[in-house]
Amino acid sequence: MDALIQAFGLVFDPFVLAVIAVSAVFGMFVGAMPGLTATMATALLVPVTFFMPPVPALGAIVTATAMAIFAGDIPAAMLRMPGTPASAAYADESYEMTKKGQLNLNMGVNLVFSVAGGLIGVAVLIAAAPLLAEVAINFSSFEYFWLACLGLTCAVFLTNADAVKGFLSLFLGLLLATVGIDPSAGFPRFTFGEVELMQGINFIPTMIGMFAVSELLRNAVSVRDAGHVVVQQVGNIFRGLGAVFRRYWLNFLRGSAIGTVIGALPGAGADIAAWISYAVSKRFSREPQKFGTGHVEGVVDATSANNSAIGSAWIPALVFGIPGDSITAIVIGVLYMKNMNPGPMVFTENPQLIYAVFLIFILANLIMLPLGWAAIKSARQILRTPRNLLLPVILLFCIVGSFAMTNSLYGVALMLVMGLLGWFLEQHGIPVAPLILGLVLGEMLEQTFVQSMIKADGAVLAFFERPIAGALGVLTLLIWATMLVRAATHRPAAIAA
Amino acid sequence: MRLNDALLGAILLGFAGWVWWMTTFFPAFPGQDYGPNLFPRILAAGIAACGAMLVLRGLRRRAPLIVLESWTREPERLLSFLLIPGAVLAYIFLSDALGFIPTAFLLLVALFLWFRARPVVALPVAAGVTLVVHWFFAGLMRVPLPRGVLDSLL
Numbered sequence: 001m002d003a004l005i006q007a008f009g010l011v012f013d014p015f016v017l018a019v020i021a022v023s024a025v026f027g028m029f030v031g032a033m034p035g036l037t038a039t040m041a042t043a044l045l046v047p048v049t050f051f052m053p054p055v056p057a058l059g060a061i062v063t064a065t066a067m068a069i070f071a072g073d074i075p076a077a078m079l080r081m082p083g084t085p086a087s088a089a090y091a092d093e094s095y096e097m098t099k100k101g102q103l104n105l106n107m108g109v110n111l112v113f114s115v116a117g118g119l120i121g122v123a124v125l126i127a128a129a130p131l132l133a134e135v136a137i138n139f140s141s142f143e144y145f146w147l148a149c150l151g152l153t154c155a156v157f158l159t160n161a162d163a164v165k166g167f168l169s170l171f172l173g174l175l176l177a178t179v180g181i182d183p184s185a186g187f188p189r190f191t192f193g194e195v196e197l198m199q200g201i202n203f204i205p206t207m208i209g210m211f212a213v214s215e216l217l218r219n220a221v222s223v224r225d226a227g228h229v230v231v232q233q234v235g236n237i238f239r240g241l242g243a244v245f246r247r248y249w250l251n252f253l254r255g256s257a258i259g260t261v262i263g264a265l266p267g268a269g270a271d272i273a274a275w276i277s278y279a280v281s282k283r284f285s286r287e288p289q290k291f292g293t294g295h296v297e298g299v300v301d302a303t304s305a306n307n308s309a310i311g312s313a314w315i316p317a318l319v320f321g322i323p324g325d326s327i328t329a330i331v332i333g334v335l336y337m338k339n340m341n342p343g344p345m346v347f348t349e350n351p352q353l354i355y356a357v358f359l360i361f362i363l364a365n366l367i368m369l370p371l372g373w374a375a376i377k378s379a380r381q382i383l384r385t386p387r388n389l390l391l392p393v394i395l396l397f398c399i400v401g402s403f404a405m406t407n408s409l410y411g412v413a414l415m416l417v418m419g420l421l422g423w424f425l426e427q428h429g430i431p432v433a434p435l436i437l438g439l440v441l442g443e444m445l446e447q448t449f450v451q452s453m454i455k456a457d458g459a460v461l462a463f464f465e466r467p468i469a470g471a472l473g474v475l476t477l478l479i480w481a482t483m484l485v486r487a488a489t490h491r492p493a494a495i496a497a
Numbered sequence: 498m499r500l501n502d503a504l505l506g507a508i509l510l511g512f513a514g515w516v517w518w519m520t521t522f523f524p525a526f527p528g529q530d531y532g533p534n535l536f537p538r539i540l541a542a543g544i545a546a547c548g549a550m551l552v553l554r555g556l557r558r559r560a561p562l563i564v565l566e567s568w569t570r571e572p573e574r575l576l577s578f579l580l581i582p583g584a585v586l587a588y589i590f591l592s593d594a595l596g597f598i599p600t601a602f603l604l605l606v607a608l609f610l611w612f613r614a615r616p617v618v619a620l621p622v623a624a625g626v627t628l629v630v631h632w633f634f635a636g637l638m639r640v641p642l643p644r645g646v647l648d649s650l651l
Contacts, residue, residue: 051638164554168509168547176539177514185526189533213581220577221568223612242571329555388612390621392605393626399588400601400630404640409589416585443523445535453531495516 007355010055011363019049019056020360023362024367028375031048031071032382034081035219038068038270042330043207044394047401054338055356061334062357063364065327066118069270069306070372073110073292074379079105079232086270086306089278096294098232104371109296109302110235111372113252117304118365120256121263121311127359128264128312129347132319136344141455143461145448146472147266153479155267163487165430170201171263173435176201177442184450196410203333205402205415206439210421210432211326212398213419216391218426223388237373246298249280254307255301263309266316267437269325270306311361318354322441326433326481328492329440334433345366392401498563503555509548516541528603537645577611596645597635 010016023045030041031153041064048069049057072083076091094431097106131189139147152174156166179190180200191197255277260272281301282291291298313324314331321342323329335342340350347354375382402415456462464470517595520534520541543569568574584604592600601624609619 035536048633049639085572164547164550168544168551171540171543171547175537175544178540179536184531185524185529186532187524187533189523189537217581218580221574224573224577273623295634321517324592354612386614388614389609389613389622392584392608395584395631396626397584398604400642401641403642404634404638407641410591412589416582416589419585420582426498428505450531450535453535454529458530 004355004486006352007359010352010356011059011313011359016056016059018296019052020059020363020367021382023060024371025342026068027067028371029382030064031068031083032375032379033076033385034075034079034393035215035387037085037211037215038072038086039207039326039330040066040215041068042327043211044401046207046208046330046334050337050404053351054335054340055360057334057338058353058357059360059364061327061331063367066307066310066361066364066368067371069310070111070114070118070303070368070483071375072115073303074107074263074376077086077106077110079383086274087303089274089306090299090302093278093292093294095250096292097296097299098294099471102293102294102296103232103242104237105240106297106299106390107234107237107376109299110240111369111376112241112257113174113304114307115365115368115371116252117256118307118311118368119257120304120364121260121308121312122358122361122365124260124264124308125311125314125361129315129318129354131316131395133344133347138321139450139468140466141345141451142466142469143472144444144470145452145463146476147320147322148445148448150472150476151320152314152434152437152441152445153265153267153423153476153483155264155437158262158265158268158272161311162429164481165428166434168223169425169430169432170434170438173441174362174436174445175438176206176435178446180304183443183447191426196408199425199444200351201438201439202406202411202414203406204330205411206418207326207330207436208398208402209332209415209418210422210436212394212431214397214422216395217259217419218435219387219391224389230292231383232378234376237376237379243328244296244300251297252304253279258301259305259308259435260312262305262332262390263324264315266322267433268323269313269327269433270309273309274302274306278302279316279393280386307365314357314361318346318357319344321444323437326436329436332440351380468476498569500554501560501562501564502558504562506515506548506553506555509551512546513545513548513643514519516544522558538627556642580608580611583637592645593645594645598627598631599645600648601630 027041032040041060044062045064049060057286068084069086072087073094074083075095076082076087080091080095082088082091094106135210153168156163156170180188180198181188221251258277258280259273262268278298278301281298282288285291285297313328316322317328317332321332323332332342340346340353351435398415400413402411405411425432453465464473516537520537523534525532562594587604588600604621605626609623610616631642635642
């Protein structure tokens with residue numbers, strides 16, 4: 001109880017509230033701009049929040065991501081361009097609604113169900129994280145080894161790309177994580193005598209490169225064809241929402257549940273949650289023939305799902321230090337920087353900070369309602385921001401942000417290399433998310449693997465002897481087997497329904 | 498730009514071999530079977546396996562060795578693309594000598610103008626953004642941005 005009161009004090013502080021307000025506006029803007037993603041917003045926020053105490057720093061990330069995932073729906077409906085990948089699943093459906101003259105209803109549904117879905121994800125986070133933490137306190141290196149394996153496997157399994165390329169990305173990420181002093185013997189690996197590389201590949205410049213610079217490279221090609229954006233004016237977005245809710249409340253609950261589960265699974269985030277819940281909605285709908293013609297049903301499912309995934313993605317991140325998606329991969333980096341090392345102990349050592357994060361999550365979802373309304377109303381102005389000015393400014397932010405993380409040009413050079421690598425991988429249909437997860441989890445995976453091997457003295461069966469480790473191990477092996485079968489029979493993932 | 502799967506796979510096989518070769522220089526510790534070279538070797542083997550599968554796949558499909566998108570044949574678009582890494586490289590090589598403020602301002606102006614912003618807009622926006630970024634990172638957050646030629650003035 002004391003911790004909760006302390007948490008209120010931490011959150012309702014003028015500076016923290018100001019940071020939340022500014023990040024909310026920033027998140028809305030980034031989310032609403034096609035080509036700028038929520039992950040990019042988070043990566044660019046880290047250098048800015050670097051010198052802040054943990055609560056405002058985490059608050060900025062929580063707020064900006066929640067806003068960005070909703071705001072991505074705005075250009076999806078108005079221009080058929082999803083503002084973030086999380087809105088891609090139902091961008092066509094939303095745009096068809098707009099063409100039928102239902103833009104108001106679509107915006108209202110997106111806003112209100114994003115808020116409600118987000119709150120459900122947060123509720124599950126608040127309920128599940130401390131419970132899981134109590135279980136996790138007894139975990140040994142065997143459990144953590146399998147958890148890391150399971151997380152990395154999910155990252156490959158759930159992306160839509162083919163398994164070979166997914167695993168390739170994962171192995172590259174894990175290999176990048178081996179750069180620097182090795183955890184078992186203290187030997188510098190792959191450092192080529194560079195002092196900067198001894199500490200390993202710095203994570204934030206890598207993220208900025210992979211998620212911001214590579215996006216700039218893709219965008220740069222078309223900046224000079226200035227197109228005029230024509231956006232419809234939005235009227236009363238709340239009319240007719242009651243009827244939608246009465247008719248589709250089950251869809252809302254189902255979408256939120258799917259989103260929460262996918263978000264909590266390591267390695268898959270809001271975008272995959274939206275794809276899967278949209279596909280599920282279509283399969284179980286009484287009128288599947290209406291999907292794709294501007295039907296609100298699938299939008300309810302998917303827009304609830306992507307926002308509920310944001311909150312639940314924090315569950316494995318806080319409890320095990322295993323990211324639920326690429327945004328929480330950054331969050332884990334931030335937690336380490338703030339000396340709040342993720343893991344079950346953080347719930348007993350710093351409960352006030354955890355409660356503060358929960359409170360900010362609730363707060364962020366509540367202020368999404370008025371701010372989202374304002375963003376919808378001013379969409380015309382936001383979408384008119386000249387891209388020829390925006391792109392160079394973002395590039396400058398990337399450079400300064402990366403510089404700030406290492407206080408040297410090494411960060412800038414690393415960002416550039418990773419940006420080009422990220423662009424190259426995407427060109428070849430190789431997903432970037434498994435690489436990022438591999439980079440974050442590489443050290444943990446290697447450490448627990450080598451520790452477990454030494455403890456077991458090479459006996460592989462010891463990896464299955466403890467009950468939870470055994471269950472996790474069997475589950476991981478089952479998923480591997482499924483993937484092998486899938487690869488052998490050459491069927492694409494079931495997600496693209 | 499898209500390489501044929503077979504070519505990409507071959508590059509990956511070479512890369513994996515290089516990683517394995519690097520690990521042969523890692524020291525072994527007597528009495529400990531699992532040293533610093535174990536994990537990188539597993540990963541090198543994994544990358545090699547993926548590379549081999551890509552080679553097989555590529556040979557079966559017989560796609561052209563490299564596919565270049567249409568924009569790479571339009572000099573204007575190609576230059577727009579190259580300007581992004583070019584600007585970062587310029588920052589890396591110039592910022593220490595020139596200092597952050599002149600470098601950032603010049604980079605922004607150059608990019609703005611190339612992307613067809615009007616000079617009336619480009620110059621003040623570049624100046625404003627440069628000063629705000631400098632104030633925030635150097636002033637507020639104490640990031641040691643290079644001072645360069647303005648050292649005596651600031």
